[in-house]
Amino acid sequence: MSAAPAPRAVVLLSGGMDSATAAALAQRSGYEVSALVVDYGQRQQAERAAARAVAAALGLASVREVAVDLGAIGGSALTQADVPVPKDRSDAQIGAGVPPTYVPARNTLLLSLGLGLAEVLGAARVVIGANAVDTSGYPDCRPEFLEAFDRLAELGTRAGAAGRAPRVWAPLLTWSKARIVTCGLELGVPFELTLSCYDPVPTPGAGAAHCGRCDACRLRRRGFEGAGASDPAPWVGPARGG
Amino acid sequence: MSAAPAPRAVVLLSGGMDSATAAALAQRSGYEVSALVVDYGQRQQAERAAARAVAAALGLASVREVAVDLGAIGGSALTQADVPVPKDRSDAQIGAGVPPTYVPARNTLLLSLGLGLAEVLGAARVVIGANAVDTSGYPDCRPEFLEAFDRLAELGTRAGAAGRAPRVWAPLLTWSKARIVTCGLELGVPFELTLSCYDPVPTPGAGAAHCGRCDACRLRRRGFEGAGASDPAPWVGPARGG
Numbered sequence: 001m002s003a004a005p006a007p008r009a010v011v012l013l014s015g016g017m018d019s020a021t022a023a024a025l026a027q028r029s030g031y032e033v034s035a036l037v038v039d040y041g042q043r044q045q046a047e048r049a050a051a052r053a054v055a056a057a058l059g060l061a062s063v064r065e066v067a068v069d070l071g072a073i074g075g076s077a078l079t080q081a082d083v084p085v086p087k088d089r090s091d092a093q094i095g096a097g098v099p100p101t102y103v104p105a106r107n108t109l110l111l112s113l114g115l116g117l118a119e120v121l122g123a124a125r126v127v128i129g130a131n132a133v134d135t136s137g138y139p140d141c142r143p144e145f146l147e148a149f150d151r152l153a154e155l156g157t158r159a160g161a162a163g164r165a166p167r168v169w170a171p172l173l174t175w176s177k178a179r180i181v182t183c184g185l186e187l188g189v190p191f192e193l194t195l196s197c198y199d200p201v202p203t204p205g206a207g208a209a210h211c212g213r214c215d216a217c218r219l220r221r222r223g224f225e226g227a228g229a230s231d232p233a234p235w236v237g238p239a240r241g242g
Numbered sequence: 243m244s245a246a247p248a249p250r251a252v253v254l255l256s257g258g259m260d261s262a263t264a265a266a267l268a269q270r271s272g273y274e275v276s277a278l279v280v281d282y283g284q285r286q287q288a289e290r291a292a293a294r295a296v297a298a299a300l301g302l303a304s305v306r307e308v309a310v311d312l313g314a315i316g317g318s319a320l321t322q323a324d325v326p327v328p329k330d331r332s333d334a335q336i337g338a339g340v341p342p343t344y345v346p347a348r349n350t351l352l353l354s355l356g357l358g359l360a361e362v363l364g365a366a367r368v369v370i371g372a373n374a375v376d377t378s379g380y381p382d383c384r385p386e387f388l389e390a391f392d393r394l395a396e397l398g399t400r401a402g403a404a405g406r407a408p409r410v411w412a413p414l415l416t417w418s419k420a421r422i423v424t425c426g427l428e429l430g431v432p433f434e435l436t437l438s439c440y441d442p443v444p445t446p447g448a449g450a451a452h453c454g455r456c457d458a459c460r461l462r463r464r465g466f467e468g469a470g471a472s473d474p475a476p477w478v479g480p481a482r483g484g
Binding site: 036064065066067068069070072073074103104105106107108109112113115116117119120139140142144145148149151152153155156157158160161 | 306307308309310311312314315316345346347348349350351354355357358359361362381382384386387390391393394395397398399400402403
């Protein structure tokens with residue numbers, strides 16, 4: 001008698017610490033995990049390289065890359081060179097309102113690409129590292145948004161018509177950044193390969209370093225500090241947790 | 243006293259007859275219409291050229307093009323060269339089940355791109371030429387799917403957080419192809435520039451002609467026949483309506 005094949009999951013892998021931890025969690029939960037890396041015209045291509053490195057280190061089943069030129073749509077500091085990434089914002093500023101790094105309809109787009117690949121692979125889950133606690137006001141990281149996407153997937157796919165719609169799984173949605181770091185360290189997530197920064201600084205040979213000043217860097221630092229851990233990834237500027 | 247500015251709409255323009263008619267309807271309804279042309283790795287690039295020609299002929303306010311490489315995801319005859327486009331299917335075959343030309347999560351993806359541009363432009367509507375009557379079993383052309391997308395837009399966008407989420411408008415959803423042709427002719431839609439074919443045949447100089455044998459050609463022919471009109475677009479093979 002042979003063992004049943006592992007159920008499949010597609011993880012939206014960004015190169016950051018959250019999606020790397022979500023991928024490791026999906027593996028630990030018994031899924032055969034394939035990565036989807038979406039290049040949506042981010043300023044820095046370093047995060048795609050980080051995503052590929054994380055996928056290799058975790059031994060994911062496959063990695064596919066899809067390019068979407070969101071620069072043609074614009075509207076975000078992450079896809080338009082003429083919109084500055086905010087720096088040195090306070091916690092209160094980070095927590096208030098939708099920031100200029102919001103990419104219009106980004107998670108809707110990422111999830112729809114993940115849903116498409118999940119259909120093709122026969123995967124039961126689309127895993128996203130979305131996080132509603134420490135994030136800075138992105139409307140498309142909220143639980144009710146993700147539930148609405150599940151409904152869309154049931155109605156709008158061939159798999160859904162057969163009662164097998166892939167479901168979104170956002171295991172980190174309600175976690176603090178500190179809990180994500182703690183869990184990731186337990187799972188052996190290669191945090192040294194991850195890159196969270198919105199505006200990373202090129203480094204000679206080694207790729208890119210965290211700027212230490214954008215919202216994403218501040219949230220990441222807080223996570224490592226909260227977990228009492230040292231961040232193994234490259235940084236410029238201020239010290240980093242631990 | 244100056245007149246109020248026209249409300250804005252983003253139309254997903256494919257180059258086919260349905261989206262061209264939807265764009266003209268949105269104009270007639272008083273919207274300032276901008277086109278979003280998505281290149282999702284279709285086999286034939288002729289439909290992008292058709293979309294640009296239609297946008298110019300209708301005098302749309304702007305045209306933006308976004309490329310998404312769905313070939314990396316696969317799963318469809320429209321994005322994979324090794325999956326054949328079905329030809330010469332009967333009406334019963336066209337009406338039964340989800341065909342190999344189904345692109346996984348396509349309308350979810352197209353609508354999310356339209357939603358992003360609508361947010362950036364401050365548009366009130368995302369117009370899609372989806373049609374649930376004469377189509378051949380695409381789950382993402384059903385009314386309940388589009389309603390679920392509206393819910394997603396309310397929850398997942400900055401505009402939605404401000405109570406101004408763009409809404410999907412699918413004016414042709416319940417129309418027959420014959421009604422679409424009749425309406426388009428009344429509105430002056432340049433059908434001679436549109437291209438509906440899944441597998442168009444290159445023609446010397448003039449671009450591409452309808453193959454006459456794929457599902458899309460058969461539905462288009464039926465529409466012109468039902469409207470008692472002659473199709474002004476180029477075709478190869480069998481006669482075409484009128």
